[in-house]
Amino acid sequence: MxxxxxxxxxxxxxxxxxxxxxxxxxxxxxxxxxxxxxxxxxxxxxxxxxxxxxxxxxxxxxxxxxxxxxxxxxxxxxxxxxxxxxxxxxxxxxxxxxxxxxxxxxxxxxxxxxxxxxxxxxxxxxxxxxxxxxxxxxxxxxxxxxxxxxxxxxxxxxxxxxxxxHGKGATAKVAMNLLMGVQMQSLAEAIVFGEQAGLDRGQLIKMIAASGYSSPMMKFKAGAMARRDFERADFKLALMRKDLMLALSDAQRYGVPMPATSASYEVLTAAVNAGLGDLDCAAVLSEVERQSGV
The missing domain is CATH 3.40.50.720 (NAD(P)-binding Rossmann-like Domain)
Structure with a gap:
């Protein structure tokens, strides 16, 4: 009580x-x-x-x-x-x-x-x-x-x-969110790569979502990418960029190389600059498409 x-x-x-x-x-x-x-x-x-x-x-x-x-x-x-x-x-x-x-x-x-x-x-x-x-x-x-x-x-x-x-909860959250950011980037790249190479987008996304490579979060966001359901922001793209920036900042202090996180941060930054920041983080797909000429 x-x-x-x-x-x-x-x-x-x-x-x-x-x-x-x-x-x-x-x-x-x-x-x-x-x-x-x-x-x-x-x-x-x-x-x-x-x-x-x-x-x-x-x-x-x-x-x-x-x-x-x-x-x-x-x-x-x-x-x-x-x-x-x-x-x-x-x-x-x-x-x-x-x-x-x-x-x-x-x-x-x-x-x-x-x-x-x-x-x-x-x-x-x-x-x-x-x-x-x-x-x-x-x-x-x-x-x-x-x-x-x-x-x-x-x-x-x-x-x-x-x-x-104090600070340990925040550290864990940053670590978890960098995983999500990198996974969103790799998922978008896999979809655009497969489609440009001639695969059917819908079939590819279904295979990814059902595969052993897919986490529950990736399966959830694969569905959002398949539907292009970016307006209802479950996790805003700009906030994902912010969280990767937090990870990279502390990584410099601890001497931890983060090439995958750095690459994801760069694409998210480009996406924010392109006006996608208020959309769901799955909208990183649109930025990868743009950079690929799709």
Whole structure:
């Protein structure tokens, strides 16, 4: 009963699914989103719309944060009218955004200095997983705080892994997302190569999806590529580029060569520059086609 009141910042595809799931699970949820219409669309039993980030954080037991970039996290937590100043002492701030490990550690230090508790609570899954409570959480921070949030995880997650200190959850998320970025690139290349060599695109995609080379994610995105279903962005291409940039930045520090990630980043950058950033990351297919003269 100690974790019944939840504040929620960020109602993208993942955030809206999680907020709805929590309300259906009996929690009271105060939601804030910079585009207010997204928050108002969720208003109903168990969900109230906050006017400001501070309002969302007032009188809650835990504040969940699901935002696009570290800059937005900075603004909504620490900026003018930010959530942190309104949170009750000792509130758990669980940041589910994909940010650099350095940013996660810096946020945790500032949250602690303000008298609160922080977790980098990164998630794996898509919007449907969020709605169904099938997410996987990778967490950095104090083990006692992870335990305290277990009632929330029971509703949202099918797996929770505590990896250690602050920043470890963020590190794991970056590692996982670079895998996705490279797989999207290789899938697009295989499709365009096969088609240019005379194979039927539909048959090729079916074979790839059914093969031992295909991961569940690749099978899912192969379907999106087959349908050219890029407008409904399950994971925006621009955010995929951002996540590969985070990986490459830390790889320089650790002396890890990343030629495949670097190549994927370059194509994603070209795709963003071509105006594809707000489409699903599967739209990298369109950029590979363009570069191939298709």
């Amino acid at each position: 100690g974790m019944q009141r939840i504040g929620f910042l960020g109602l993208g595809a993942m955030g809206s699914g999680m907020a709805s799931r929590l309300a259906a699970g009996g929690f009271t949820v105060s939601v804030y989103n910079r585009t207010r219409a997204k928050a108002e669309a969720l208003a109903g039993p168990g969900i109230t719309v906050a006017e400001t980030p501070a309002d969302a954080a007032r009188d809650v037991d835990v504040l969940l944060v699901s935002l696009a970039t570290a800059d937005v996290v900075e603004d909504l937590l620490f900026g003018t009218g930010g959530a942190l100043a309104a949170a009750a002492p000792g509130t758990i701030i669980a940041d589910m955004s994909t940010v650099s490990p350095d940013a996660a550690r810096a946020f945790a230090d500032r949250v602690a200095a303000a008298g609160h508790r922080a977790l980098d609570s990164c998630v794996l899954g898509n919007a449907q997983h969020a709605k169904d409570g099938e997410l996987r959480f990778m967490i950095g921070g104090d083990a006692a705080d992870v335990t305290a949030l277990q009632p929330v995880f029971d509703v949202l997650a099918k797996e929770v892994v505590h990896l250690g200190d």
